[in-house]
Amino acid sequence: MIFQSIVxxxxxxxxYLLAILVLLRAVPDRTVRIVVLAAIAFVPLSIxxxxxxxxxxxxxxxxxxxxxFTLCFLLAxxxxxxxxxxxxxxxxxxMPAHSIAIDTIVSDYxxxxxxxxxxxxxxxxxxxxxxxxxxxxxxNGRTLVKWISFVQRLFNITKSG
Amino acid sequence: MSHIDLSWPPLLTAAxxxxxxxxxxxxxxxxxxGLVGHNAAQFVISAVLVLITFGASVIVSMPQPGxxxxxxxxxxxxALACGLILGLQAWGxxxxxxTIAILLTLLEASRPLTERDIINRYRKGEGLEWIMRHRMxxxxxxxxxxRNENNLALTPILGKFVSRFTRMMVIxxxxxxxx
Numbered sequence: 428m429i430f431q432s433i434v435x436x437x438x439x440x441x442x443y444l445l446a447i448l449v450l451l452r453a454v455p456d457r458t459v460r461i462v463v464l465a466a467i468a469f470v471p472l473s474i475x476x477x478x479x480x481x482x483x484x485x486x487x488x489x490x491x492x493x494x495x496f497t498l499c500f501l502l503a504x505x506x507x508x509x510x511x512x513x514x515x516x517x518x519x520x521x522m523p524a525h526s527i528a529i530d531t532i533v534s535d536y537x538x539x540x541x542x543x544x545x546x547x548x549x550x551x552x553x554x555x556x557x558x559x560x561x562x563x564x565x566x567n568g569r570t571l572v573k574w575i576s577f578v579q580r581l582f583n584i585t586k587s588g
Numbered sequence: 589m590s591h592i593d594l595s596w597p598p599l600l601t602a603a604x605x606x607x608x609x610x611x612x613x614x615x616x617x618x619x620x621x622g623l624v625g626h627n628a629a630q631f632v633i634s635a636v637l638v639l640i641t642f643g644a645s646v647i648v649s650m651p652q653p654g655x656x657x658x659x660x661x662x663x664x665x666x667a668l669a670c671g672l673i674l675g676l677q678a679w680g681x682x683x684x685x686x687t688i689a690i691l692l693t694l695l696e697a698s699r700p701l702t703e704r705d706i707i708n709r710y711r712k713g714e715g716l717e718w719i720m721r722h723r724m725x726x727x728x729x730x731x732x733x734x735r736n737e738n739n740l741a742l743t744p745i746l747g748k749f750v751s752r753f754t755r756m757m758v759i760x761x762x763x764x765x766x767x
Binding site for chain 2: 514545576
């Protein structure tokens with residue numbers, strides 16, 4: 428029964444993976460939202476399919492198996508989607524002799540690209556506002572960042588980045 | 589619904605108990621003199637302590653030798669891995685988050701900042717270029733790139749393999765941008 432539940436959990440994960448491969452191509456502008464929401468939506472969906480299918484399984488083992496494979500995928504996805512280090516490696520692959528000047532990386536990717544992307548994201552999510560040439564936290568953003576700062580102090584994390 | 593078994597797997601409690609102890613381990617480890625500031629080491633040690641706790645819980649909760657069979661142990665370990673992955677994500681965000689560091693820079697300033705101000709004040713005044721120096725030194729230490737004066741180059745085997753694999757994953761996932 429446990430082994431069968433693990434296999435069915437993996438099958439549910441495979442369904443999730445297939446769904447996001449289609450969704451990411453259909454709606455490319457909402458990448459993170461699609462990946463996370465689809466992962467959550469697949470929990471009740473796959474349990475309903477499991478009940479209707481008449482297959483024998485332990486619910487908890489099925490859920491643990493699905494969560495395990497999905498979280499492993501989300502870990503890898505997060506690394507590929509947000510990692511500056513992996514982005515540098517992929518860009519090096521495109522360059523002649525697979526080499527690039529460090530100044531170019533700093534100016535083109537870090538300052539112009541990655542940094543601007545982050546500023547756009549925090550504005551889009553209502554965490555910070557741009558007024559003229561200046562940025563400031565919104566009231567909700569300030570509350571959120573104060574909580575983050577509190578948790579950092581709790582775990583003695585003095586700097587991040 | 590009789591084909592759905594709702595009985596609680598015995599090792600799941602041990603796994604959840606062990607995983608919930610990780611924040612406590614991190615709280616203590618982050619204050620040990622030799623580990624202050626070493627966030628990656630703190631996480632690795634806490635994960636080892638979680639695994640030890642789980643192992644001890646398995647031994648204690650085992651009714652008789654050999655009673656724990658492989659599928660049950662696999663479920664326990666999978667549940668434990670779920671907890672560790674969630675912990676890793678949260679710890680990574682708190683200690684390495686690029687966006688979080690930008691937000692903290694805005695919070696600490698207590699006034700609106702221009703882009704240049706954020707770049708200069710990033711990471712309590714270390715500047716945004718710190719992140720690039722940090723990531724590059726990580727890539728060099730991992731043997732993925734070599735650094736010659738002002739140039740960065742992929743290493744011929746490991747660097748090319750990892751970058752090609754990453755590029756392949758980006759294509760498979762259909763991502764338009766990364767990093």
